Amino acid sequence: MSDAPVLPEGLPTPMPLPDGLDAPYWEGTRNHELKVQRCNACRGWQWTAEYICHRCHSFDLGFETVPGESRIFSWQRPHHPVHPALAAACPYVVVLVEFPDADGIRMVGNLVDPPEGEIPIGARVEPVYEDHTGQPDYTLVQWRLA
């Protein structure tokens, strides 16, 4: 187990949209909280951020902390470095994490300290907040097997 980031510095860094659409998500990650869109009208969860609720077409969307557990829905293990910053980082594991208690929304992240071989689909994972300095500072949400 290590506190080093999963991937080295030098990859494209994330920044909030200039119009503020996803700002509460990025602010949440800085505070080590996982907040995504929830419709104030029909109470459905939605991710990634959009101006309208795809279920009821309300424009009244807030951000709330994602409830319940998170599970590995799919995964891959890149071996070929597609970016110069990844030259010494391969292989690493990318996971698609599902939130069954939040209408099945999903998020992409890296698996910290992954096992060798097959990654267990359906396994519970917990978030690991990975802080970075940048323009602006940002936090990546990584995952660890629970």
Add this chain to the structure above:
Amino acid sequence: MSKKRTLRGEVAIVGIGETPYYKHGQSPDAQFKLTLMAILAACEDAGIDPRKIDGIASYADDKNPPDRVAAALGFEQLRFSNMVWGGGGGGGSGAVGNAAAAIHAGFADCVVVYRGLAQGQGARFGSAAHYPTAVAGEAATWIPYGMMSPAQIFAMRTTRLMHERGIDRSTMRAVSMASYHHAQSNPRAVMHGRPLDEEGYDSARWITEPFRLFDCCLENDGAAALILVPADRAKDMRQQPAYLLGSAQGAEYRSGAGGHNNPDYATSSFKTVGPNLFEMAEVGPSDIDVVQSYENFTGGVVMSLIEHGFCSYEEANEFVAFDNLIAPSGKLPLNTSGGNLAECYMHGLELNIEAVRQIRGTSPNPVAGAEVAFVNSGPMVTPATNMIVGSEATL
């Protein structure tokens, strides 16, 4: 009075043209020159004066704009120009459909569909070295996690397909081996003279698990073009016409949801587009003589074949087997010129051209008596598109 809205049999592909296909970076000619060369070759094939082309259809990511093409070739007039949205090769068959729709609607009389692509002169699709230093929006939820290339973007759908549906790696291997097999009798193919066996596939390096090297398309330089005219005009032209029986485009419910949130995840995006195509074409999967199915990655081909009804999920491991996929003897000959894996990655337009050759009987791997040929473009993207062409006997 209601008239049935269909393109079936209204328009024909009468000309096909390609430049030589090169490994990326090896074309002696500029991308735009390659594009012009392919269009002129298609006109020569059709016996049409290039100045008489009055419409242009292509698809997203083409960097050869219609104003420049029409000016360079001296079109007497330009009456139609159009591009399918999306990215990569998803729009290739849709561009043919749009060209046919324009002709049927009276917008134009002679439309060229083209793709000019020299990855050696622009950015290689398999590399992210040219990406910006910062990203925002939906892409910011995955690019910083080292998920950047097309192989990485589509790998997790394939992992999920294998998990949910029990698709074996050997099924993906069969797709790759069929393309390489067909390329060995196609002198135009970049992988001509480079056969692939099971051991070669299995021992190749990982690109990103579950994709090994030969699950992934090539990166090439070249250009391809097709010429379409109204069916009644096609009869008197130089080549045997390949009539468009149908074309469809789009995707299922929320297929384009951001951050990999499309509800039905392990799909090639053809669950609605497939049935829509067959309805217009008035044929079913069992009527198809030969299939050209876009291989960005082998897993997407397996999904495409299933979602178009060529086999079920349960049948796939047995049906999608090398012996079934090769011409002329297989039950469903697949990617008979070598396709994106072994002929050339011309964003799939080489597959549309190969479908026409099968109807003409001029394929490097002809399927005897082929009357109905199928193409699907760009699986796993939104919009995804497809088309079916047929001989005169199918009208």
